[in-house]
Amino acid sequence: MSATATEIExxxxxxxxxVNYGWRSWLFTTDHKRIAWLxxxxxxxxxxxGGLAATLMRLNLIEPQGxxxxxSTYNRLFTLHGLVMIFFFLAPSIPAVxxxxxxxxxxxxxxxxxxxxxxxxxxxFMLGGAVFLYSTLSGGVDTGWTFYTPLSTTYANSSVMSAAxxxxxxxxxxxxxxxxxxxxxxxxxxxGLTWFRLPLFLWSxxxxxxxxxxxxxxxxxxxxxLMLERFLHVGIFDPALGGDPILFQHLFWFFGHPxxxxxxxxxxxxxxxxxxxxxxxxxxxxxxxAFSSVGIAALSFLVWGHHMFVxxxxxxxxxxxxxxxxxxxxxxxxxxxxxxxxxxxxSISFDAPMLYALxxxxxxxxxxxxxxxxxxxxxxIHVHDTYFIVAHFHFIMVGGAVMGYLGGIHYWWxxxxxxxxxxxxxxxxxxxIFVGFNLTFGPQFILGYYGMPRRYAVYPPEFQVLNVMSSAxxxxxxxxxxxxxxxxxxxxxxxxxxxxxxxxxxxxxWTTASPPPSxxxxxxxxxxxxxxxxxxxx
Amino acid sequence: xxxxxxxxxxxxxxxxxxxxxxxxFLMAVSVFFSILIFGLIFYFAIKYRRRFKDEIPEQIxxxxxxxxxxxxxxVGLCIVMFVWxxxxxxxxxxxxxxxxxxxxxxxxxxxxxxxxxxxQEINELHVPAGVPIKLTMTSQDVIHDFAVPAFRIKxxxxxxxxxxxxxxxxxTGRFHLFCDQYCGTSHSSMVGWVIVMExxxxxxxxxxxxxxxxxxxxxxxxxxxxxxxxxHSTGAGPPFAGLYGSVVKLTDGQTVKADDAYIRDCILTPAxxxxxxxxxxxxxxxxxxxxxQILQLTAYIKSLASTESQERRATKQ
Numbered sequence: 001m002s003a004t005a006t007e008i009e010x011x012x013x014x015x016x017x018x019v020n021y022g023w024r025s026w027l028f029t030t031d032h033k034r035i036a037w038l039x040x041x042x043x044x045x046x047x048x049x050g051g052l053a054a055t056l057m058r059l060n061l062i063e064p065q066g067x068x069x070x071x072s073t074y075n076r077l078f079t080l081h082g083l084v085m086i087f088f089f090l091a092p093s094i095p096a097v098x099x100x101x102x103x104x105x106x107x108x109x110x111x112x113x114x115x116x117x118x119x120x121x122x123x124x125f126m127l128g129g130a131v132f133l134y135s136t137l138s139g140g141v142d143t144g145w146t147f148y149t150p151l152s153t154t155y156a157n158s159s160v161m162s163a164a165x166x167x168x169x170x171x172x173x174x175x176x177x178x179x180x181x182x183x184x185x186x187x188x189x190x191x192g193l194t195w196f197r198l199p200l201f202l203w204s205x206x207x208x209x210x211x212x213x214x215x216x217x218x219x220x221x222x223x224x225x226l227m228l229e230r231f232l233h234v235g236i237f238d239p240a241l242g243g244d245p246i247l248f249q250h251l252f253w254f255f256g257h258p259x260x261x262x263x264x265x266x267x268x269x270x271x272x273x274x275x276x277x278x279x280x281x282x283x284x285x286x287x288x289x290a291f292s293s294v295g296i297a298a299l300s301f302l303v304w305g306h307h308m309f310v311x312x313x314x315x316x317x318x319x320x321x322x323x324x325x326x327x328x329x330x331x332x333x334x335x336x337x338x339x340x341x342x343x344x345x346x347s348i349s350f351d352a353p354m355l356y357a358l359x360x361x362x363x364x365x366x367x368x369x370x371x372x373x374x375x376x377x378x379x380x381i382h383v384h385d386t387y388f389i390v391a392h393f394h395f396i397m398v399g400g401a402v403m404g405y406l407g408g409i410h411y412w413w414x415x416x417x418x419x420x421x422x423x424x425x426x427x428x429x430x431x432x433i434f435v436g437f438n439l440t441f442g443p444q445f446i447l448g449y450y451g452m453p454r455r456y457a458v459y460p461p462e463f464q465v466l467n468v469m470s471s472a473x474x475x476x477x478x479x480x481x482x483x484x485x486x487x488x489x490x491x492x493x494x495x496x497x498x499x500x501x502x503x504x505x506x507x508x509x510w511t512t513a514s515p516p517p518s519x520x521x522x523x524x525x526x527x528x529x530x531x532x533x534x535x536x537x538x
Numbered sequence: 539x540x541x542x543x544x545x546x547x548x549x550x551x552x553x554x555x556x557x558x559x560x561x562x563f564l565m566a567v568s569v570f571f572s573i574l575i576f577g578l579i580f581y582f583a584i585k586y587r588r589r590f591k592d593e594i595p596e597q598i599x600x601x602x603x604x605x606x607x608x609x610x611x612x613v614g615l616c617i618v619m620f621v622w623x624x625x626x627x628x629x630x631x632x633x634x635x636x637x638x639x640x641x642x643x644x645x646x647x648x649x650x651x652x653x654x655x656x657x658q659e660i661n662e663l664h665v666p667a668g669v670p671i672k673l674t675m676t677s678q679d680v681i682h683d684f685a686v687p688a689f690r691i692k693x694x695x696x697x698x699x700x701x702x703x704x705x706x707x708x709x710t711g712r713f714h715l716f717c718d719q720y721c722g723t724s725h726s727s728m729v730g731w732v733i734v735m736e737x738x739x740x741x742x743x744x745x746x747x748x749x750x751x752x753x754x755x756x757x758x759x760x761x762x763x764x765x766x767x768x769x770h771s772t773g774a775g776p777p778f779a780g781l782y783g784s785v786v787k788l789t790d791g792q793t794v795k796a797d798d799a800y801i802r803d804c805i806l807t808p809a810x811x812x813x814x815x816x817x818x819x820x821x822x823x824x825x826x827x828x829x830x831q832i833l834q835l836t837a838y839i840k841s842l843a844s845t846e847s848q849e850r851r852a853t854k855q
Contacts, residue, residue: 071727155680238697239699244698280588281598284598288600288605310694311694315631318631322620322624326619334608340575340579340582344582344598345595346595347587347588348587350583350587365571365575369567373568377623378622378623379557451547456725458726504592534595
């Protein structure tokens with residue numbers, strides 16, 4: 001902890017958390033910092049729902065014939081898990097919680113460009129979530145999160161309509177958030193804060209916002225078409241009605257693949273901040289890292305066909321999408337190399353956020369390298385739709401996005417609450433998550449290599465050993481996720497006072513009080529140096 | 539539980555060994571970069587750990603030469619992977635001429651297999667070793683996927699159209715057959731076995747079946763039962779002799795190749811592809827014919843493609 005922490009032993013007298021009280025002051029707030037808390041509570045709830053579904057799935061898979069539930073229930077569980085985690089946890093996690101809290105603080109502004117629109121986004125998100133939860137309580141959905149047609153439109157006898165409606169509604173929340181972020185980053189930067197002085201977290205938020213605005217309307221359109229066919233039997237996707245089932249997959253993945261980068265780009269931004277702070281160094285090759293975010297965002301719209309290598313698309317279509325998929329690996333690799341090079345000759349400390357960041361780099365590297373197997377179209381033919389895919393995207397989304405999210409929460413928690421959590425408990429949970437994660441998803445790569453298909457409620461007995469290993473790993477992972485829930489809540493009330501800049505970090509958010517005042521800064525700062533100017537006198 | 543996982547995961551087709559070589563190359567690249575990156579992270583993290591509280595290290599902007607290097611090396615490796623994998627994929631996508639064609643129909647939740655000789659199977663596929671096999675597949679309801687891990691093959695099975703995949707089995711034995719595309723409640727029970735036999739055993743198996751009608755024979759029966767002959771054998775509709783594989787001229791001036799997909803479309807949606815020179819009187823058979831019957835009719839029309847194959851049919855009968 002830096003010297004400033006010892007000078008200030010009390011919280012500021014008035015800050016955004018105690019400026020007023022009562023449920024109205026929260027549910028009608030337009031303060032971006034309080035809206036971030038509204039999102040934090042909501043996504044934590046949805047994470048628990050999705051996690052519970054995953055727990056039941058892993059328990060069921062201990063026995064080849066299913067230890068717990070019928071296949072029809074199992075199918076509902078993995079659909080619930082996928083939909084909740086993608087649309088109601090991962091997509092809003094870093095952008096809507098950390099992005100909301102930090103963008104104005106990082107650019108030296110008093111709020112986002114459209115504070116009331118920001119609150120509206122949260123209400124739209126909650127409405128979508130409520131409609132989706134209704135679909136779960138009214139019997140659940142058993143189509144998989146991908147809603148493939150004509151299964152979803154003609155054959156499934158479950159609550160497809162309300163689930164699709166929930167996804168449709170929640171998308172507008174992301175569109176409005178993306179719009180708000182783009183305008184804010186363009187128009188509200190403090191004097192002197194040029195584009196190339198922006199922290200890399202903001203570059204990744206900017207790239208994410210662009211994807212929100214371009215991809216979310218596509219899933220909205222797709223859900224409308226799906227509902228039209230299911231409810232009114234308009235022939236769009238079902239060949240029996242004159243439709244084309246592959247058309248659905250094109251539409252869905254044109255949204256779906258950029259969506260994957262919506263989940264991981266923000267985490268890359270967080271990791272750039274963490275690596276810089278905990279090595280006390282500027283990010284190696286700042287402009288390469290910044291432009292690789294934009295490059296990934298652009299290429300993400302050109303790779304959707306790699307989800308359809310075995311769907312019967314033409315040979316040449318397959319080859320083109322394979323080539324684009326290899327191209328997206330390059331900017332991802334550039335990021336990993338630059339983060340690693342940032343450590344070189346740094347001053348590295350091992351506080352909990354840094355452990356999450358290093359864990360992210362390792363797991364993202366594994367996820368990225370296995371992505372090369374899937375881009376290699378001949379290899380993909382065997383491992384497509386097997387546990388290899390399941391393992392690969394969990395390395396990116398859990399090993400990547402969730403590690404980044406938790407690292408970010410631990411890094412900015414003292415800023416959000418003004419108090420510090422117990423470091424050793426946090427280090428322990430980071431370690432448990434890393435170990436538990438590898439034990440859960442490592443065996444799934446081998447299962448997929450042997451050809452075990454995904455979404456199987458029952459499976460041939462020779463796959464049991466690896467499935468039991470995976471379930472055992474998941475129990476360690478669950479403990480790792482549970483511990484922070486306890487010490488973070490505890491620390492918000494009883495933790496030691498953190499002070500404005502407990503990590504000795506650069507960045508405008510660390511120049512104001514912790515927790516910040518409602519208006520963020522008493523005086524709008526003037527920026528005279530680049531991001532991560534650790535060598536400069538402060 | 540003690541059945542070893544590799545038992546059904548051997549290299550049992552012409553693809554398997556080639557797939558394995560490419561896989562090992564990718565593994566080698568992955569292991570190299572994993573060790574490089576993890577090694578550097580560990581080394582830097584220990585060597586450059588913070589020595590005292592207010593330590594400020596020397597600042598480094600970046601290094602253009604390094605950036606170019608670690609961009610170009612991955613680019614080069616990606617090109618090698620792309621070319622290698624794509625070559626394999628293109629060969630995988632084009633079945634060799636003279637492959638033995640077997641027909642597969644997926645439905646919730648079973649596999650139906652039909653051999654040209656007329657034998658039908660459920661959730662099992664018998665094939666001879668050493669012979670290229672082409673599967674022509676379609677679905678009666680939702681999307682399925684015909685995957686055989688021991689052969690390293692997989693292709694979606696779609697309603698309303700034909701997809702195909704091919705392989706040459708190289709080892710005899712029983713191998714897992716999985717539906718790999720989620721298809722509803724009992725998706726995980728839509729499994730079966732591929733049984734690879736020595737060619738002589740296979741012929742014995744085919745001949746030992748009670749069925750003695752080939753697919754084309756069954757198609758010929760449908761041809762008369764549904765009254766197709768009233769037009770197509772009288773000149774009121776296009777004749778079928780020599781049709782299969784030929785180029786057909788349509789009323790709108792377009793030309794199409796008369797393949798399986800064309801014949802299927804003509805039976806189900808005749809209005810979409812009117813043949814030039816004939817009145818538009820062909821009714822649709824949508825909902826009247828099963829997918830098997832369409833395949834049998836197609837086999838019959840195919841058997842009329844050339845006199846040579848007609849003779850072969852005649853001698854067999």
